[in-house]
Amino acid sequence: MVLNTSAAISLWKKYFWLSVLCVVSTDVFARQSCEFEKTSFDSNFPAGRLTSCQKLSEQNYRLIISPAFSPVNPSAWYAFRVRAKETIELDIEIVFSTGFARYSPKLLMSDQSWKVLPYQKTERTISFSLTVPKEQSQYIAAQPILDNAYYESWLEHVSASTDAEIFSVGFSEQNNELKALQVSPESALLFLIIGRQHPPEVTGALALSAFVERLFEREPLAEQFRQFVNIVVIPQVNPDGVKAGKWRHNSHGIDLNRDWHQRSQQETQSIHGFIKERYESGQQLVFALDFHSTNRNVYYTMPAEKELYWQGLTQEWLADLTARISYDVIDAPSDRPGNGVFKQYIADYFHVQAVTYEVGDETLIEEIKKTAHAAAEALMIQVLSRTTGEKF
Incomplete structure (x- = not known):
């Protein structure tokens, strides 16, 4: 499934990249960066959310998503960026500290539409594979980002x-x-x-x-x-x-x-x-x-x-x-x-x-x-x- 629409998404295409380049205070907005030898994950852009990361192997990573406040309605929002020094196939597991796996993972495509990735899930986890091209950012989010x-x-x-x-x-x-x-x-x-x-x-x-x-x-x-x-x-x-x-x-x-x-x-x-x-x-x-x-x-x-x-x-x-x-x-x-x-x-x-x-x-x-x-x-x-x- 590819998510796109007329005026809303066309405007989003134009302005999302500008917002990504904005300087965001990591103290105020609790942005997270996880740096590993070959790959990195971060949420250093508007609407980003990533709490912590665990490296399980060179190709396997677990990402933890937690809400800013508790208790909370189980609207488990996540949005993060993946980078790699060399093209690599990753197996990613998202784990939600509370709530449930409400939103399917979506990948930002080169035409600026969002594609739902094939995934498996349990009540509190979502797992999927992702090819990350060399030095090309890949954005994953619970829903298309309208910031x-x-x-x-x-x-x-x-x-x-x-x-x-x-x-x-x-x-x-x-x-x-x-x-x-x-x-x-x-x-x-x-x-x-x-x-x-x-x-x-x-x-x-x-x-x-x-x-x-x-x-x-x-x-x-x-x-x-x-x-x-x-x-x-x-x-x-x-x-x-x-x-x-x-x-x-x-x-x-x-x-x-x-x-x-x-x-x-x-x-x-x-x-x-x-x-x-x-x-x-x-x-x-x-x-x-x-x-x-x-x-x-x-x-x-x-x-x-x-x-x-x-x-x-x-x-x-x-x-x-x-x-x-x-x-x-x-x-x-x-x-x-x-x-x-x-x-x-x-x-x-x-x-x-x-x-x-x-x-x-x-x-x-x-x-x-x-x-x-x-x-x-x-x-x-x-x-x-x-x-x-x-x-x-």
Whole structure:
């Protein structure tokens, strides 16, 4: 399987190598280098994670991967670089100190796509063979690397090709700017999209990119939608965690998607302040989406009977989506007032419907894109029907 996609991956190709060349503080980001006589392993690049290495023989190596903080959700992220003084065939075993072997190993190819390597695994190990050419770096990662440089370029690309503007909603705990896109800021309606609360969840990030791509198309439906609705996209809620290769947390060891009611972190405080300011200025929040990844495609929703703004919007949206695609659309409603996840916070605080849009870890790019485009189109139709009273 080769993982690739249109705008997202093409931008990644352009900016990943620039980010690899950046100077990264090994003290702050806990980078690791393992030097052996003929080979070396390291994680000295943005989003890298490697804890320690053991040489078992000239061709056999064991790599240990541990999270930055414990306890942690078993999102065992790894990303490392392999080099060799002479071309060599290596047998590599990755051992996870906690959690389980969630992500299949992917190799960065010469065309900048990512290929899933043949592998064997147990609950806490992944084993594979790798040919390392002489003095040519080989990058292995749990998922394609979409680092902070990618988001900078993606925001610029979308802004340059549409009528969206880039602005800031605040800062992270390490003072990284939380940049966002918006269109029609004077509209009476607000549609909020966020993503990348959890660093390893790359398929969700790709779905967000494709979803926004459809919203910003220059065609009648999307253009009419943008006339009525202020679309605000915050694609990178956890830039600190992404940069440091965290499994789940931000720089303070906090799972941001459990912090929305407590709001103990700068990231959640900043975004809450932005939404509240818009809400208090008279802009009606009508819907919110939070993009993630898990072991399957699923939509975590609020129950249909819960009294929220535009009752029934979520269920009618997902029914419309079901009619548009050949893939399963799984609606998993739950209501736990006071719980710190984003969708519950939106429902509890603003009395508005919100959905956690989950994408399977190994969902193919084409399915991600088709589903996201169809989901965006179906949602635009549902919102416009309620806004204008027209049939679409």
